[in-house]
Amino acid sequence: MAAEGAAERDQMVLLKQGAEAKIYSGTFMGRPAIIKERFSKAYRHPDLDKSLTVQRTKAEVRSIMRCRMIGICTPAVYFVDMERHRIYMEHVAASITVREYIADLERSCSANHVSALRPLAEKIGATVGLMHSHNVIHGDLTTSNMLLSRLPKDGPDAGGDTLDGYRLVLIDFGLGYKEGLAEDKGVDLYVLERAFLSTHPNTEALFSVILEHYKLGYGKGAADVINKLEEIRMRGRKRTMVG
């Protein structure tokens, strides 16, 4: 395929090796690109492995497309190579993960990092709320799967939908799917809550801000999801855990 050839000729530099994918930087048709390649896991049954790899590559592309249609920032997909389970996507420039961003703030201004993080929490809440209002479930909402990309000063995107010169970009949609049920949205929030609190201890106040702005971003129907979230939390607490 021509597109493949174009990528082939370029250098691919391994940036990160995640649990199930390698992240390369390279180019696609001359543009800087991230190449996410899912690899096979030797521990799992070959049939299961094949099916999961294919499912997740498809899921990731579909969810990214859906998000972009509703105006949520995600990397643009350039090309999908199903044979090699590769997704060529936009390289989100000058970005760090929200996780790194929070850790940096905790170090630099530990005394009032919670108030410093408030605008970020608001943005996360509003973004996830908007996504859920369109029935898109992310499936793996963690602070590692959100990027903050520094906007060029006075660039076309500056101001408006920004956060102190940063743009919030959602990535890693391999566990994503479309679903309207409050249960699935509630679980999505529950995953975010647990990831947030276990990665960043003592940030309960921030999660409340996320939820407040989730409601605003979601609009009508948010209350059902928040009630579900409460129910899901209770399930966890009530489990007697025998054995």
Next chain:
Amino acid sequence: MVIAIGFEGSANKLGIGIIKDGVVLSNPRRTYITPPGQGFLPRDTAKHHQDCVLEVLKEALDTAKIDTNDIDIVCYTKGPGMGAPLVSVAVVARTVAQLWKKPLLGVNHCIAHIEMGRLITGAQNPTVLYVSGGNTQVISYSQRRYRIFGETIDIAVGNCLDRFARVLKLSNNPSPGYNIEQMAKRGKKFLELPYVVKGMDVSFSGLLSFIEERANQVLESGEFTPEDLCFSLQETIFAMLIEITERAMAHCGSQEVLIVGGVGCNKRLQEMMGIMADERGAKLFATDERFCIDNGAMIAQAGSEMFRSGQTMAWEDTFCTQRYRTDEVEVTWRD
């Protein structure tokens, strides 16, 4: 030097163990086994524990060859677990503590699994997969807590295995999970089952109802054998567990992984975890059924750690609680 005696009876195992400075002196155990197709109920399990607790206590003391005067601390499982069995065993621990005039410490069962795993394997700061009849958690230590990174959002993995064993009417001796493991070794054909991972959490209830509904039909048609179903079930649920463990390891930058809890003695689970760890350049730590499955020594070990770090418990706090989360406990014995 610390000598601790631990009493465990939160589920269908009754165990009493004695530990002296990390050396297991004795660790006898009895298991309440129900007929095929049946789970264990709180009342009958409590009765079982009551019937054999004194005999097991005598065995623990005789084997350890120690004078009860030399015991520093009496430990018992405070929770989580089934109410009636927990209380039947705690009452004995309270009694001997008073008789021997020793302090008493209530121990979190999950923490005890972790501390026993660390003691036996020597793992320093592992990501822990805790898998048993009632628990499925991925845990990592930070800032004085064992923090839960992932867990089941519905039923526990052991519970899922046990309930499937009931569908096939497998024996509960020595445990349903063990018999599934043996059958799975002879399975060949893979049936694709619902695979549900959400972030670092897993869900088994959809998978269980799927296989419960279809089992008889695919068996009668001859399409799959019971062995194939055991094999497919194990391959699927273990892959889910390895996946979330690996996520947590990547998340925490961890180079060690420890499997604890009753399901943790499954050789196939250990093998899969070993392959994952290898690929990451990490090290796998696991123990065998003596220490993976609920036992008294693990309660003694966690209690020893608490005792050494200066923890005490007021008499009125030595009750039992069915719900007691791993991350509720302040870990005073680690940095």
